[in-house]
Amino acid sequence: xxxxxxxxxxAMEATVVEYLTAFNRGDVPRVIATYAEEGVLMAPGxxxxxxxxxxxxxxxxxxxxxxxxxxxxxxxxxxxxxxWGFVRSTTEGTExxxxxxxxxxxxxxxxxxxxxxxxxAWQIARYCTxxxxx
Amino acid sequence: xxxxxxxxxxAMEATVVEYLTAFNRGDVPRVIATYAEEGVLMAPGxxxxxxxxxxxxxxxxxxxxxxxxxxxxxxxxxxxxxxWGFVRSTTEGTExxxxxxxxxxxxxxxxxxxxxxxxxAWQIARYCTxxxxx
Numbered sequence: 001x002x003x004x005x006x007x008x009x010x011a012m013e014a015t016v017v018e019y020l021t022a023f024n025r026g027d028v029p030r031v032i033a034t035y036a037e038e039g040v041l042m043a044p045g046x047x048x049x050x051x052x053x054x055x056x057x058x059x060x061x062x063x064x065x066x067x068x069x070x071x072x073x074x075x076x077x078x079x080x081x082x083x084w085g086f087v088r089s090t091t092e093g094t095e096x097x098x099x100x101x102x103x104x105x106x107x108x109x110x111x112x113x114x115x116x117x118x119x120x121a122w123q124i125a126r127y128c129t130x131x132x133x134x
Numbered sequence: 135x136x137x138x139x140x141x142x143x144x145a146m147e148a149t150v151v152e153y154l155t156a157f158n159r160g161d162v163p164r165v166i167a168t169y170a171e172e173g174v175l176m177a178p179g180x181x182x183x184x185x186x187x188x189x190x191x192x193x194x195x196x197x198x199x200x201x202x203x204x205x206x207x208x209x210x211x212x213x214x215x216x217x218w219g220f221v222r223s224t225t226e227g228t229e230x231x232x233x234x235x236x237x238x239x240x241x242x243x244x245x246x247x248x249x250x251x252x253x254x255a256w257q258i259a260r261y262c263t264x265x266x267x268x
Contacts, residue, residue: 040222042243044178044264048209048222075182081215086247086260088174088182109176111245111262113220126220128245128262130178 008085008122009077012114015122016087019112020072026063032056036115036123044131067096070106083116084125090132107132142219142256143211146248149256150221153246154206160197166190170249170257178265201230204240217250218259224266241266 015034022030032052035041041049041058049058070093079085089110096103113126149168156164166186169175175183175192183192204227213219223244230237247260 042222042245042262042264045266047266048224048243080218084214084218088176088260090182109182109262111176111247111260113245113247126222126245128176128243128264130176130262130264132179132181 005079008079008116012079012085012087012122013074013077015114015124016074016077016089016110016112017072019124019127020070020089020091020110023059024068024070026067028056028059028063031059034124035127036117036125039124040126042126042128044129065098067098068106069093069096070108085114085116085122087112087114104134106134139213142213142250146213146219146221146256147208147211149248149258150208150211150223150244150246151206153258153261154204154223154225154244157193158202158204160201162190162193162197165193168258169261170251170259173258174260176260176262178263199232201232202240203227203230204242219248219250219256221246221248238268240268 019031019034032055035052035055038051041055049055070091072089072091075088075090077087092107094103095106108129108131110129112124114122115125116122153165153168166189169186169189172185173189175189183189204225206223206225209222209224211221226241228237229240242263242265244263246258248256249259250256
């Protein structure tokens with residue numbers, strides 16, 4: 001693997017870690033900044049959110065309803081071409097429903113499809129997350 | 135888009151349609167045949183299944199428990215390099231729990247990451263499916 005490949009892998013992982021930690025803080029602007037302009041979110045319990053406008057609405061709704069306290073594990077980081085790659089991760093922790101103050105354990109898997117911009121930033125192009133439990 | 139690009143897009147979509155229709159029939163061998171050797175499934179309610187051995191066990195367990203009657207829609211087909219691409223789809227229909235004979239409506243989204251073999255076949259390398267409802 002060339003130094004450039006290693007740089008790209010590190011940059012892809014950094015984007016995903018930035019996303020996961022911003023998500024955990026409920027930080028909508030930082031979450032949205034990790035997405036490409038036409039990025040798509042596929043998450044449990046909702047139709048796909050397509051583009052930064054829908055993404056912003058969706059994440060505001062999610063963070064208005066739920067507090068997350070999740071730890072992540074990066075499972076793999078694979079660059080598939082000059083400007084594409086993917087990252088797989090798992091997250092595990094608790095969700096607190098704000099309305100009821102009920103806290104439940106939760107576990108997810110994530111598949112991030114990343115695209116490199118002309119400026120050299122790796123952004124989330126497509127993202128699917130699925131609930132392992134409950 | 136060159137003729138070859140169109141051929142690749144058609145072949146990627148055909149692999150996903152083959153997967154979705156084999157899944158709907160509960161046909162484990164045909165489902166497994168659409169995966170790459172090291173293919174990974176990320177689906178609701180279970181940890182990731184990695185490689186054809188785990189995939190075969192997982193699909194046998196799923197089809198032993200549930201009958202699916204789902205219709206699919208292909209949302210996009212994108213080739214990202216000579217040997218990589220992705221397909222996004224949605225599925226909607228009913229699931230019947232075999233033990234209780236209970237039938238419920240169900241709706242999913244799917245993100246398929248496909249890789250082309252040296253022999254020219256497009257196979258599922260990574261696949262994440264998430265439940266929209268219930």
